[in-house]
Amino acid sequence: MDATLKILDASKANLEYHDIELGEQVYLSGNSSGIGPNAWDVINECKTILKAPITTPQGKGYKSLNVTLRKSLGLFSNVRPVTSLHPYVETKFPNMDVVIVRENEEDLYAGIEHQQTQDVVQCLKLITRPGCEKIVRYAFEYANSFGRKKVTCMVKDNIMKLTDGLFHKVFDEISAEYPNIISNTEIIDIGTAKLAAHPENYDVIVTSNLYGDIISDVAAEIAGSVGLAGSANIGRNIAMFEAIHGSAPDIAGKKIANPSGLLNGAIMMLTHVGEIETADKIKNAWLTTIEQGYHTADIYQEGISKAKVSTSEFADKVISNLGQKPQSFKQSELSKGKGVINIPIYVRKNQEQVLVGADVFINWKGSDPEEIGKALTSLNDPKMMLKMITNRGVKVFPGGISETYCTDHWRCRFIASDAKIIDGKPTYSPIEYSSIIGLLSNLNNQGMEVIKTENLYEFDGKRGFSLGQGE
Amino acid sequence: MDATLKILDASKANLEYHDIELGEQVYLSGNSSGIGPNAWDVINECKTILKAPITTPQGKGYKSLNVTLRKSLGLFSNVRPVTSLHPYVETKFPNMDVVIVRENEEDLYAGIEHQQTQDVVQCLKLITRPGCEKIVRYAFEYANSFGRKKVTCMVKDNIMKLTDGLFHKVFDEISAEYPNIISNTEIIDIGTAKLAAHPENYDVIVTSNLYGDIISDVAAEIAGSVGLAGSANIGRNIAMFEAIHGSAPDIAGKKIANPSGLLNGAIMMLTHVGEIETADKIKNAWLTTIEQGYHTADIYQEGISKAKVSTSEFADKVISNLGQKPQSFKQSELSKGKGVINIPIYVRKNQEQVLVGADVFINWKGSDPEEIGKALTSLNDPKMMLKMITNRGVKVFPGGISETYCTDHWRCRFIASDAKIIDGKPTYSPIEYSSIIGLLSNLNNQGMEVIKTENLYEFDGKRGFSLGQGE
Numbered sequence A, B: 001m002d003a004t005l006k007i008l009d010a011s012k013a014n015l016e017y018h019d020i021e022l023g024e025q026v027y028l029s030g031n032s033s034g035i036g037p038n039a040w041d042v043i044n045e046c047k048t049i050l051k052a053p054i055t056t057p058q059g060k061g062y063k064s065l066n067v068t069l070r071k072s073l074g075l076f077s078n079v080r081p082v083t084s085l086h087p088y089v090e091t092k093f094p095n096m097d098v099v100i101v102r103e104n105e106e107d108l109y110a111g112i113e114h115q116q117t118q119d120v121v122q123c124l125k126l127i128t129r130p131g132c133e134k135i136v137r138y139a140f141e142y143a144n145s146f147g148r149k150k151v152t153c154m155v156k157d158n159i160m161k162l163t164d165g166l167f168h169k170v171f172d173e174i175s176a177e178y179p180n181i182i183s184n185t186e187i188i189d190i191g192t193a194k195l196a197a198h199p200e201n202y203d204v205i206v207t208s209n210l211y212g213d214i215i216s217d218v219a220a221e222i223a224g225s226v227g228l229a230g231s232a233n234i235g236r237n238i239a240m241f242e243a244i245h246g247s248a249p250d251i252a253g254k255k256i257a258n259p260s261g262l263l264n265g266a267i268m269m270l271t272h273v274g275e276i277e278t279a280d281k282i283k284n285a286w287l288t289t290i291e292q293g294y295h296t297a298d299i300y301q302e303g304i305s306k307a308k309v310s311t312s313e314f315a316d317k318v319i320s321n322l323g324q325k326p327q328s329f330k331q332s333e334l335s336k337g338k339g340v341i342n343i344p345i346y347v348r349k350n351q352e353q354v355l356v357g358a359d360v361f362i363n364w365k366g367s368d369p370e371e372i373g374k375a376l377t378s379l380n381d382p383k384m385m386l387k388m389i390t391n392r393g394v395k396v397f398p399g400g401i402s403e404t405y406c407t408d409h410w411r412c413r414f415i416a417s418d419a420k421i422i423d424g425k426p427t428y429s430p431i432e433y434s435s436i437i438g439l440l441s442n443l444n445n446q447g448m449e450v451i452k453t454e455n456l457y458e459f460d461g462k463r464g465f466s467l468g469q470g471e
Helices: A002-010 A024-028 A037-046 A065-072 A129-145 A163-175 A188-197 A209-223 A260-272 A276-292 A311-320 A369-377 A433-445 B002-010 B024-028 B037-046 B065-072 B129-145 B163-175 B188-197 B209-223 B260-272 B276-292 B311-320 B369-377 B433-445
Strands: A048-051 A077-083 A097-103 A113-115 A120-128 A150-155 A182-187 A204-207 A230-234 A239-243 A353-363 A384-391 A394-397 A409-416 A420-422 A425-427 A449-459 B048-051 B077-083 B097-103 B113-115 B120-128 B150-155 B182-187 B204-207 B230-234 B239-243 B353-363 B384-391 B394-397 B409-416 B420-422 B425-427 B449-459
Touching: A002 A260, A002 A276, A002 A311, A037 A048, A048 A260, A065 B394, A077 A129, A077 A209, A097 A129, A097 A209, A113 B449, A120 A129, A120 A163, A120 B163, A129 A150, A129 A163, A129 A204, A150 A163, A150 A188, A150 A209, A163 A182, A163 B120, A182 A188, A188 A204, A188 A209, A188 B209, A204 A209, A209 B188, A230 A260, A239 A260, A260 A276, A276 A311, A353 A384, A353 A433, A369 A384, A369 A394, A369 A409, A384 A433, A394 B065, A409 A433, A409 A449, A433 A449, A433 B433, A449 B113, B002 B260, B002 B276, B002 B311, B037 B048, B048 B260, B077 B129, B077 B209, B097 B129, B097 B209, B120 B129, B120 B163, B129 B150, B129 B163, B129 B204, B150 B163, B150 B188, B150 B209, B163 B182, B182 B188, B188 B204, B188 B209, B204 B209, B230 B260, B239 B260, B260 B276, B276 B311, B353 B384, B353 B433, B369 B384, B369 B394, B369 B409, B384 B433, B409 B433, B409 B449, B433 B449
Parallel strands: A048 A239, A097 A204, A150 A182, A150 A204, B048 B239, B097 B204, B150 B182, B150 B204
Antiparallel strands: A077 A097, A077 A230, A113 A120, A120 B120, A230 A239, A353 A409, A353 A449, A384 A394, A384 A409, A420 A425, A449 B449, B077 B097, B077 B230, B113 B120, B230 B239, B353 B409, B353 B449, B384 B394, B384 B409, B420 B425
């Protein structure tokens, strides 16, 4: 952090600093979220955060502070430009110049998890229309503002037709408003593979939180720039800038760390607060320093580098290069861009939402789907009837096959007892929520252990839930 | 398929064939699952499937047939060996030789999705202990059987502490039983990045379904072998073998397709049914053919290839090479392996499961968390009290901050009204499920629109649910 602040000061950036502390120390002092209440006041006053790397413990302890900050502050967009610095930074991909725009607030990273039975643990993947609209529009606005030609969407909607399907649908809607920008959609598995093999074919990529986490690391790693790249976390009122790399306890205090990651985060911060010419000045000085061969140990290469420098020596070189332009790298020309990106406030369109049933999940230790299927069929509930049972999404009743492996977690789909099922295809009938409560009472009285429920809705007459595998 | 069958026949493999039809044709003829009932009978009789590529439509129509087959048949393990064929197949990674063992039945691919409000769509990620145990043990047994030295686990348990945490925990338990095999765990984002940049550092990788989908495509793509690799889907009784590539409608019927993907699937099939020497014979003939430079159009390279051949010419070359051994590639020595892999039947350990509360999700169109928070606090439910509210996982009541963006999807955590909360940390009290039913009635009577519920349990006295972000 010191090296970056020193460069910012030397550049005469018009900034005022207020310090806050986050992380393990705060956690150990008794605040389970790892962030103290006074920190929120400072953030709300300043609106802009330059954050040093902090560590998230694996599998225990407090929740990811990075995630808490991003989500509490509504930082919906994580932006990571990744550019090769060939030949000064080793890479197999000298021509890559890709920007990953990652949704930052939702998806599996909502972190809503429940162990429901002895066998089964669940995490909720939440995808929202406002979340999709904001991130997709941000990606196109970003492309417009920084002269980018193409936006690629990555989803897995051949499997997740509703959640990833929503992301894809919103992408199609919004891309139509930007006819001057090329747009396309790829399936995340193949897309990640193609990005890894041919990153030079990508320009801007927009995707949801988990996928974005993976592909932004892939991009940085194959560019050789994990230690050098910065990232922006943009919200409506507050924004946070950081290095993409995590903390490195093994080299802490050794004065050999490469400050480029945080510096590149700071450069993005300067463009965000309107100090765009200063941003260009620092970026060009940094590119010049890399070109001149003054390299910290992490990127030092015999025969290519000129000198191995410490953190502060590197910072001093950047400072002495303020005002210089790089010779072989492309110059930074952020100040030629269109400036600040504005995202319209989400307006909820009201759809007609009709309750037509419920998936009731039951903890049952038996193994024969026919047994639980018959018990539930003969419930004689006045309002609801069993349509099917799945186990891990696969239909096992009626008409399952014996090879399907069954856990103790049975999803039992109930619909109105006056719904019509013809050839397995129902015409759903509306129900009242009180019918579901009645069904739950009935199941409870029969000794069935209900562990969770999911209502089934139609939205504007369209089914708002997936079918069972094999339904 | 014809080319592969021709080679199998020429190799004198001891096989008997029964044909079944799957996919779009079956779907269009009125079977919504895309697989007819007689197909299941044939599969149950034969136990072994060699499957040609089929297409899954994106975002509509029938569910992925590949997923239906894998899950209905309990094919828990997807195995994909990826080996470079440098210099005959172009790759930046000449030394990669990695096997990806992907969990094949659960995770987000259970495909359980619900639109719950105007704004929010949800997909369930289900991770099970039997699923984790089977796949992790398979990976170590595979390593043992085929002389592999190291197994790497990839998870995201710094975020998903319960689901991915379970996978990691089971990996740690089972790896301890294989002290002769090196084991380690990586976070999926960094792991995927490192695999993409340095695949030669990996041996066997075991991971859950979605991650495995992504990394197996990354591995195949950077090896240049997407069109050449086969894959096995292994269940307790039934197994299915295929090419890793999908269908290619653009070259269908042109007789230029590379049959290597399905052929490599067939070679894995032969080892599985005990025809291991025949498997070696075909594999060595295939490697020899690649070395000799007889290449189909997809891998043909001027200056490296000797001749561009059609599908059937390639098959004939492989047949004429039966009995040959490759000169520069490593010979196939499957018949020196330890043979068939057996996975013990899962035994459920019974934990004490105590109900201590419920997350009740409410569809509410307001925007101020204080408003819904106060309404729910003043419910005066006799058995349950509100502990907190989150929106997309972030705590917004009590004590939220104004910057948090709120959708119409409010997760309201209720616990026993006699639970003790000291400094925000509760000592949970057991409740009866009837208390949750009472709460739902109470909420319904107050005009609150409940959309879903998740019970909160302790297992053997340990909390079986995540805290809210910032809780």
